[in-house]
Amino acid sequence: MLTDLFQRRSSRPFLHIDKPLFFALLILSILGLIVLYSAGGEDIDLVGRQALRIAMGFSIMIVLAQIRIQKIQPWVPWLYLSGVVLLIGVMVVGEISKGSQRWLDFGLFRFQPSEMMKLVVPMMVCWYLADRPLPPNNSHILVALVITFIPVFLVAEQPDLGTAILIASSGIFVLWLAGMSWFFILGAMAFGGIGLAIAWQYLKYILHEYQIQRIKTLFYPEENPLGAGYHIIQSKIAIGSGGVYGKGWLNGTQSHLEFLPERSTDFIFAVLSEEFGLIGVLVLLSVYIFILSRGTYIAAQAQGNFARLLAGSLVLSFFVYIFINMGMVTGLLPVVGVPLPLVSYGGTSMVTLLAGFGILMAIYPHRRFWSH
């Protein structure tokens, strides 16, 4: 059973990995460590811990890449159910950290169920839609939305708006890739827009105070330069003062003199922009674009609806990470607390992301690739 779970590698003795994706991710991680050394105040221990996490993430990725994706499919509903149960568990007995309940403490390790749901929710939607004719009809769409939004609400209540948005988008991406009609999408957007406009006055009942503050801060950051607007103002100063060529590695004044908050986590992109300038940004974006393009290619090559829907949604989720993080650091989007994938300091999201890439690699039909 267990050996059956893994792909046969009889034709080739190699590990089943996608080399272009693997090396692109490796380059990205190394770039991330270089920026982190500067952002973390030249703390080599911090970089060491992050390197260890990357190594762990890569190991998980390689292990997952060996699994046959079709073998996972039947387990998906159980994963989803247990995920929802754990989220409810977090609400009841979760550990409070930085003002929100996200963690489950199992004694030996702490576990963040919301992270897991970033992968499990799109898998569940894929599982649901895989056997049904595509494009999905309205009742299928409704079920898929319910599947998506149960964990989204649970996570938003923790409160963790960033993760909730990521989970919601990953479910919706599956629907969209499954061919949900444009009419429906546009209709939903219009409906959502009107709904938001109405909800704006009732937001205080829906969102937490700090979330409302962050949305307000997006539109008027200068109004409260020492309070909530401080993050965005300092971040824009860091990026803008970097210019085309940057101030040089370890020479960023905004980060080294501690004007930039959250500089090694959510705002690490500002450190990169300050020290390496537009050129550094272009290098980073190129690597990201390569990874996204390669992921899109893998999704296009994937066999079966479950596999390709999942592949496509994983790529889009990865993109959402990048876009929301860069958008918030540059002041295009509200500060919602999404890390820059594989660059920001922090363990949980790194493992989730690399696990996602492991699944993506598992989806890619290797034999064909090597037979070329």
Added chain:
Amino acid sequence: MPSSLRFALETVHENKLFNSRLVIAWVLMMIALITVLVRLMFLQVVNHENYTTLSENNRLKIMPLPPTRGLIYDRNGILLADNRISYSLDVVPEQAGDIDLLLKELTAIIALNDTDIANFKKQLRQKRGFDAIPLRLRLSEEDVARFSVQSYRFSGVEITSNWSRFYPLGVRGTHAIGYVGRISEHELDAIDKSNYSGSNYIGKTGVEKFYESELHGKVGFQHVETNVQERVLRVLERTPPISGKNLYLNLDISLQIFIEDLLQGERASIVVIEPDTGGVNALVSVPTYDPNLFVNGIDAKTYRVLRDSPDRPLFNRAIRGQYPPGSTVKPFVSLAGLEYGVRTPHSRTWCRGWYSLKGEKHRYRDWKKSGHGSVDLNRAIAQSCDVYFYSLANDLGIDRLSAFMNRFSFGKKTGIDVSGESAGLMPSKEWKEQFRRKPWYAGETLITGIGQGYSLATPLQLTVATATLSKRGQFRQPRVVFAAEDTSINQMTIMPTLHTNVTLKEERFWDFAIHGMESVVHGGGTAYKVGLRSPYRFAGKTGTAQVVGIKQGERYNAKRLAKKFHDHAWFIAFAPLETPRIAVTVIVENGGGGSHIAAPIAKKVMDYFLLPEKRSPQKGQEAKKGVKKIKKKKKRRSG
């Protein structure tokens, strides 16, 4: 249609649909990332300069480097105003953790009182968490040592040092030296704010105020790189401050101390001036107070006690005390009589104990009821004959009298270099019409002639007038400060003083006035007792200033009057007679007659000044001891 075909067709359709969605997704991703890129170019290329400026503003701060305030020395180099390091205990709440626990633990090491804690807690609510808040000011050296040993136990608590003004001699010479205090809002409007951006103190009174610009110095600046907590990480550029100039006074602090001790328990003032230079050797006003109380803000209770004391220790009698000058004006009035030709030196007036204006019944009394008989100018001064001067003043008229007295700086500020001088009052017709809205009466001229009525003069004014008289018209603006030392270029600058001359029609007129004053002490005059057995000859004039009006037909009876209504005792003098080196004015408030109280004190001051070898050994040693102590301290400082 066979199901397999239908499935195949469906699959093809699904493939097509999925692939088109995937392509659209990829295009949308690229558009989104290009949007981010455009945003980045907007920030990094278009607005680069703007953000660079903001970043530099974040990072670079200009910090003022306050100059060291100049020191003040007396004429013999004894330090009168010093700068000392004072230590304060500061707490940064963000780093300190549990404040209540911290206060409890600190109390075991340093005696914190309730005021300290109350002030601290008040500031705790007002300031940001990373601001240092002073918990206790002016720590003793013991406290500093005790805390330093234990400091490892307290994070966020540190001892900071500040320069603080200190007056080592305390109450001595306060009214001349003055003091500094915290800069008030009102003062802030009047000064160059940038020059004071790092300074805590400004001169409030005395020399400290008058010479504020010399003493303060020029602020320096440093451009520093700071982090978000405003901690200085690097100094990029430094313009050092220029220290204030050290001042060397004409004041002789041992003389000042000698005089202050002589006047113990009195409300009195003595001013000693060198007629040659205008140098003020002593500027005494007693009681005095400790200027150190005011430096870092005096507490309300102590201030109330000082302010409400009936002896008015805060009042600088020497330059602000305006008293009727009484008979001390007589030598000057006699000069007016000679100058305008209404009297010759030898013309005589009959004194029968009172004087009346023509057609009036009112009797202007002489202090001697029986009268002085026939008096000439010399005897009129020596005996202080009022009738002679009533008649002289009447013949002069108030206009001429007033104009002449103005030349001796009666009714005018002398221009001394101590802040807050009063002008006194030399009445005239214009003055009375303007300020009292009443016509001038002839009788008022008479009493002006003997220094009563509206006349007011400060001890300083009388001393300056005496000095001018002693040098036969040579006026020297009184100066407390002799020289200023610019330590940055090692240069001593002698303070400029104003020299003018009072010239009379005939030079010999001076001799008659001076001779009259000589007769006061050496010619059987009102103060003959102090002239007895004097090893040097000197000139003087007694004065008695009435505090309450004595009604017609009544007599002044000290015993029946409360002390505060007793007359003020005046004595002006200069010595030695031929080559005057010192001019002295003594006023003892409610002291009674000038000859009994004021004259002996003035004589002691002159003895101290002119006969250093005869200084009473006890007093001398005391003064010397004090001086030695300070000199030792000074050595330690420099070493």
